[in-house]
Amino acid sequence: MNVPGREINPHISVDCVIFGFSTNQLKVLLIKRAHTGPSGKRIKDHKLPGDFITINEDLDLAASRTLEELTGLKDIYLQQFAFFGRPGRISNRVDIDWLNATTGHEIQRVVTAAYYSLINITETNSDFAIKNNAAWIDIQQVPDLAFDHDTIIANGLKHLQKTLRNEPIGFELLPEKFIIRELQSLYEVILGCALDNRNFRKKILKSKYMVQLEEKQSGVAHKPAYYYRFDRNIYEKHKKESLGFNF
């Protein structure tokens, strides 16, 4: 985005892959790109929220700044996961024209630093995202994307899935008390596959940081399930003593 008085570093950009979880769906936050090329051809596709860094701007701060400017999302914890620097990644005529038109620079090679985050859509101000030409798109229905943003999303998803298998990031997306079925759904949605109910239950209940509450579901047609909570203190204690070997 060409803001007057803001000098960009035309060699380095940042891109944010923001995954949004809502009941039974995993979405990704995309920006609509509508632009008329030099030939008068109208371009309509999507891109990740991202931008060139400015001169003297820290990469992490550039990622937060860009995300807020383009989508309105603030105070999101962004995690670096990879950089993308294939020499030919900006070779599509549409992308070159768009960069030249929006930045006023002859852009050549750009290495982009990619960040990801996983948030609960219901807890974020999704109105603001909509105001800013941003949209939550189902991960299974991602449309045509600019540059190599399809590769960046695919890579970001792999990182998210790996993190979900190794760290308790899932609990932050659930209510404080939840039933095991809700936790399993979250894993299924993010991992993109069905999981065996019995195995899931067995494995998750082995972990000492899953604390069963006395309260059960009420008003359900089936046998009511117990609520559980995630105990971060037990987890931190267990983690210190643990060696891992989750391989």
Place this chain on the structure above:
Amino acid sequence: MNVPGREINPHISVDCVIFGFSTNQLKVLLIKRAHTGPSGKRIKDHKLPGDFITINEDLDLAASRTLEELTGLKDIYLQQFAFFGRPGRISNRVDIDWLNATTGHEIQRVVTAAYYSLINITETNSDFAIKNNAAWIDIQQVPDLAFDHDTIIANGLKHLQKTLRNEPIGFELLPEKFIIRELQSLYEVILGCALDNRNFRKKILKSKYMVQLEEKQSGVAHKPAYYYRFDRNIYEKHKKESLGFNF
């Protein structure tokens, strides 16, 4: 390194953090940097094997190329782990002078893509490394480093430790048959802490891919220990069925 006819991209570099495991030691591969500054002052310190990428060079290939040119190490699997782009990371006068002298460019801001690898020192041709001004330095005794290379190494070590806890990368550094005590030493050396013998044994023996052999140690003063081997097939099968939850 300024090679005639090789045009560099002065905005982006690669750096390689090569960890070397040898019995009871973790080392890192460093390059000696000796240079006389414009004031005539002699600079002697160390840096990571790294270089600017050239125009049109892929980042991953630039990392392999640089490592081979500077240390002689070939065919090493290099894993991206982070990028470092703090605006002030090249602000030390010595570093600025050295970059100008070695590249012939007025270098300003550089974002570096960092890669790491873990190799068995005894299995690599360490002679070649020594010929090329490279040296294996004990991770506990890393001397003064150029740029922000201390931060890059510290960050690389964290990534290595995390990977060791979550993936079976340790076995590749041991002989095909090994005793549990050898495996524990490897974990202790890389994690940089002593581990409880009983807990380690209990945890590692739970994993189905550790196969006990019939053979025991011979010619030892203490009670001979059984040899084990790592079964990658069992591991791959287990991994497919596994959900992780190693948190």
